[in-house]
Amino acid sequence: MLAKLLKAYLPPYRWLLAGVLALQLFGAIASLVLPTLNARIIDDGVARGDTGFIMSTGGIMLLVSLASIIASVASTYLAAKSSMGFGHDVRGAFYKAVGSFSDREFNSFGAPTLITRNTNDVLQIQALVMLTSSMLVSAPLMCIGGIIMALRENLQMSWLLTISVPLLGITVSVVVAKLIPHFRTMQTRIDNINRSLREQLTGMRVIRAFVREPDETIRFDKANKELTDTSLLIGRYQAVLLPTVMLIANLSSVAVLWFGAHLVDTGDMQIGQISAFLAYVMQILMSVVMATMLAVVIPRAAVCADRITEVLDTEPTVPAPAQPLRPTSPYGVVEFGGAGFTYPGAETPVLSNVSMRCMPGTVTAIVGSTGSGKSTLVSLIPRLFDVTAGAVLVDGLDVRGWDQDELFANFGYVPQKAYLFAGTIASNIRYGNPTATDDDIWAALTIAQADDFVRELSDGLESPIAQGGGNLSGGQKQRLAIARAVVRRPRIFVFDDSFSALDMHTDAAVRRELRTVSTHSTVIIVAQRVASIIDADQIMVLEDGAPVGLGDHQFLLANCPTYQEIVASQIPAEMSA
Template sequence: MIKQLVGRVREYKKDALLTPFFVVLEVVMEVVIPTVMALLIDRGIDAGNLGAIWKYGLILIVCAMLALVFGALAGTFASRASAGFARNLRHDMYYAVQDFSFSNIDKFSTASIVTRLTTDVTNVQNAFQMCTRIAVRCPVMLIFSLIMAFRINNQVAWVFVGVLPILGIGLGILMKIVAPVFARVFKTYDRMNTVVQENLRGIRVVKAYVREEHETEKFQSVSGRLYREFSKAQKTMACAMPLMQICMYACILLISWFGARLIVGGSMTTGELTSLFSYVMQILISLMMVAMVFVMITMSRASAQRISELLTEQADLHDPENPVTAVKDGSIRFENVSFSYKGDHHKFALHGVNLDIKPGQTVGILGGTGSAKSSLVQLIPRLYDVTEGSVKVGGVDVRAYHLETLRDEVAMVLQKNVLFSGTIKENLRWGNEKATDEELKRVCKLAQADEFISQMPDGYDTHIEQGGTNVSGGQKQRLCIARALLKKPKILILDDSTSAVDTKTDALIRRAFVEEIPETTKLIIAQRVSSVQDADQIIVMDNGCINAVGTHDELLRSNEIYQEVYRSQQKGGEE
């Protein structure tokens, strides 16, 4: 995991390596200062030598200035390296998600992916910066200060050595207690993001059903859980400071006692005792900073694991070694196809599907909720791979195609229509980024969208809010159909994508399909019989299987499910 994450430093390696170099130089200057101070006291002030005072005073100033410069350089390089590291992490994670299949995305919730790209990356970034600066500074400061303390008086210096194990064991116990708490915290973050996203996306439904209080309770519940987990972790880590202070004051008292006896005995000078006190502070502050690094690393460890999970996730769908790069026609053939979302052979969403669709045909698909209509059509552009059997487009198994080639020839208007923030033109050009204004207008006329677009103040330059919240459901559907038509596909799939338009508009759209794109194979999933009754063949789905295939008249004579749907809709229409 660590090797994988460190590899993301890439072009910022130089900054990452220069950081500890300047940190070491800064520490050297800071360690030299107490020794120079001791010389200033002993040879200058106590001896009454003004020349020595000037000499050592100037050396102190130079050391302090150098420490300042080295510290500033270390901070600059550390910031640049950590920010670049975080940038590369987000870049790689985002591009990894782009390659995921639907099943990969199903494995990670949307909220979890957002948390990993934001909070988790920030935690790892902070830990990386601390590792390149403080995690280097503390051990170096500790070692150099101990060396200098032993140089001054090895009897007193053993006080430090006696305190270090106590502090180390205490911090280790605290880290072991806190680590699992932080692992739970980030899962709670995922849940909180899910609650917030659901609320914001469905705010109109929340207000329509007066469920603000319920949503507030949901948020307060998960927010309270997050508060309790963090509080528990922080309370545990708060014990680090008292432990540090006990060790620090114990060192100062012991050094004062031993130092006073040695000064009286003449084996230590006042300046040396003063410098020892400085080294006490440097050593113990270093240890306190080590504790902070441990806290940050403990927090970031859970984040690093979550980031690594996303980066190591292998996409389920891959291009073959020698992919087919051209789709001959829009023919579709299902050969004994069974499909399970989780690859479980005991829980098939589709089972034993055999189907033959000729190029240019219009095929209607009807069935009750949960009958696997959407699952059936999602196998055609290879959004999922079949569990058993094969799906062929243009006479070739979809798994043999280059993914981009296949999906360029299969335009799909999903059940949940999505528009992005930007102008209508920008949204439409998702179908063909090089499309001219005339081509945009043509497909919008086919999708019966040109009329309402022309009535907007800015026409095709009208800005669409995120998710298409400033257009109606029917307008959004028509824009998505126009976007799909712009691809000029060999296969067009409409997954219940005219449900929000009236029957007249629906009929006009279907007539435009027949007249303008006769060679395109059209699959229309619908709830209304009127939307598919003119199709070349109609597929009736039931419980993941094909119940019947035929024309409107044939099914009306022979299929009970189709008869029931037709009668219920006719009866409703008459009433």
Template sequence: MLKTLKAYVGEYKKTAIAAPVFIIFEVIFEMIIPLLMSEIIDNGLGAGNINYVVKVGIIMLLVSFASLFCGAMAARQAAIASAGFAKNVREGMYNHIQEFSFSNIDHFSTAGLVTRLTTDVTNVQMAFQMMMRMFTRAPITLIAAMFMAFMINSELSMVFLVALVFLGFVVAFLMSRVGPYFRAMFDQYDALNASVQENLTGIRVVKAYVREDYETKKFKKASEALYRFAIRAEKLMVSMMPTMQFTVYACIIAISWLGAQIIVVGDMKTGQLMSLFTYTMNILISLMMIAMVAVMLSMAKSSGERICEVLNETSSLTDKKDPVMSVENGEITFEDVCFSYQGDPDNLHLSHTNLEIKSGETVGIIGGTGSAKSTLVQLIPRLYDVTSGSVKVAGVDVRDYDIETLRNEVSMVLQKNVLFSGTIKENLRWGDKNASDEELVRVCKLACADEFIERFPNKYDTWIEQGGSNVSGGQKQRLCIARALLKKPKILILDDSTSAVDTHTDAMIRKAFREEIPNTTKIIIAQRVSSVQDSDKIIVLNDGHIDGIGTHEELLKTNAIYREVYESQQKHSEDQEDLPEQQSEGCLDGESECSEAADKSGKGGDADEQ
């Protein structure tokens, strides 16, 4: 763990070294001050020599300022180094996460990754700063103060050794007990963050189903679990302070009693006893610092292990040494492909799949829920690796391509459409950051998105809220299709990405694909037969197997599943046509028009009754 984290100190090594150096000088100057005080008391005030008092007093003042300066510089250097270290760790974790495959990301919850990037890194940052300052200062002060104390009176200083051994046992015991509680506590932080994230992401659903009480109880349960582990850890930690105070006061009482006897017999002066009291406080404060650092390190150890779990995670998708750097065309071949999300050959989600798609073909994929439609297409841009067999693009195994090159030539509009906070232009330029405004308009016309964008007051500069919450589902889908088209891909995959648009718009989008990008291989996953019936070939999936391949007319004759889906949808369409015209028209365009149609229908009914 330490070796992994040490690498992220990076360019802040000099400041990380400078902080302890300044602290060493600060401690040296602090150790001189009690000696000067002893000189003032014994040889200045005791002898009535005011000039000596002033002279030594000025020296003590200069030493104090020197100590203050070194302390301030140490604090500044430590702050810079620890903040820089935390920045590097966060950047390292974030960059490493970007390299993860989906299977790697599945190992960590989203909330867990957020906690590691925030709370855990903060804990490690604080521990790093404390190690540079307190963990450097405390041992040096302890050693220096013990040395000075033994110089004054070795017999009396044996009290410190007893205190040191006692506190050492206490700290070791507490560290061994508190560590597991901290680990469990951070795991509960993940659960708490997951509850908050899920609630905020789905807040519209929560309110629509009036489930606020349920979500509140779920959050309370996670919060109480975190509370219980935190209390157990705190109970052990708070016992440190009374133990330290007991040790401090016991040492002061012992030194006062024994020191008074030694002064009476003349073996030690009053000023030396005063200096010894100062060194006593230095020693005991150092011991308290060490105890605090020990507890903090125990907490940081748990956080550090969680951080290193992410940093040491090896991506399951890696490039070969000499990857293929260009994709010639959009031809796709599946050769005896088996796939399991767990990598278990006995629990396959896609089984012994063989498939050939020619470059420029339009292929429809249809099947029930859980039939592995999305799984099939996710293997093409290598979002996952096959368990066995091979997927080839342009005759080359996708594992032989440079991942970035492959994915740049495969545009995929996922089942869950995602827009990011920013303008429409900024979201579209995810497809091509250098695209001109004219190119943006062109692809939006292809995706039938231009018609609603032009109705916005700011048009293409309209701000999209986080997750696209201020646009409808159909508008979001069309923007995502336009974004994918902007990549000018050799393969375009639409994973049920026109489900929220009406059938007319769906037909317009498919028509634009045929006319504008004829050389692009187009794979369309859909629930509606009308969305795929014009395809060059249609693939019917059932429970991870290909149940049939053919054109619309061929499958109607040869495939029972396809025929059943088609007939059920045709019957539904006929039932819709039998509804009163006022109720059926305009309902795809918005709630207000549906309401108007319903109102008109209602009025017509009243007239008939009259």
């Protein structure tokens, strides 16, 4: 999966990476040349007292060093630019993929893990791209070139390399093999701690209301401890790795000096050659250390790539049609033709055999007991879910064949839980219609019975809104959500129990004002209170996901026992109110 992800998103940066590799090649060659030049200064210049040779060769070393520094800085810059661009593209593709998900995919993954995958996981792969592009040429070239140059200096010392390099490679391989499963566990536990924190922050009022802070603290501490324990375990392996590498490197250095001194004593080696050989041994071992850094990063990046690719490869259950259809005469007619829906893995359908036509200029209400499938039914119209049986038609076309953007443009949808975005009242209302003027917004607020409380705010339309509308009451958020749908002036209004936080008087006023802007629109309302829909043109009654009545209030009151029960259960409460 890691290779697949790199192959898909790295090509746009191939020229930057080519520049990085070229600069790394130059830097590696320069690093290999410097020890030899230094050896020549010691053995030829110092030994003969040739100051001119020392100065000229030293000048060459200085120039090579400066060029190597410039190449290193430039390659690091280009590597950072390519890795940042890669991360930007992956995050964009991830966001686009998630944006195509239906509610089913969202529920399958969950928000915490999607956030972690698009931030922490992408960051790990980004780090791999950065390290790999910086070391892809230099590490192997320094290792192979260092071995060749060291053997050129003295072949008798080669046995040291045959011991130290394999020993270092085996050590690294063992530690990395131990790390791989723990990296996968670590990413899962990051998901868990994000999930726990998100739930607790979102549900803080409920937690405090039921005095559950100690229990939630214990739950968070458990997730926190699991992540900490895994991180510590990984840290211990990494803590063992670097000292072991340095121990092998230092022992190799001591061995070079020890055995090299004996060769100098016998005249088989010069002091400058010892210096060069020691430098090449250190370069070889440092290249192995560089490979070690990659070996530590690659397993975690591979795990992260699997998690990201899992999202990118997920086919949405509400796909866009290959050849989208557009109605010749869009009016807003909604029709259910034997529609049914079953959740994956469920034994029984949530909805079955629902047939109904909703015409422009009319109000259709949907009532039923809790869990009867009301919200699921209206979710089928804008394709938040796709039917598993029958069909849902808008203007005579199956919604599965509609161009998705054009289909969504027909709706003014207000969900059960009103959600507002961080910004201002104006920016939230314009979410429904970006071109709406202030007058349009005030008109929508008036219809939604929200203009009074907005005028009382010091900044009016520019009053700030916290994320999720946390600085507003439930009724205020619901009225702003209604205004957001109204300002769009859609052909189809869908209100999914959107008046539940309103008192009876405000509820009646909103419904009365809505009729003035929906004379040519189809209005579909999911409601719990019979008083809210008593004047509806038709009412669909659901019981256990199946329609048991369809007609106006008087017809159902005479012919539908389920509706009679609903009305009978609410009449005392409404009369007392």
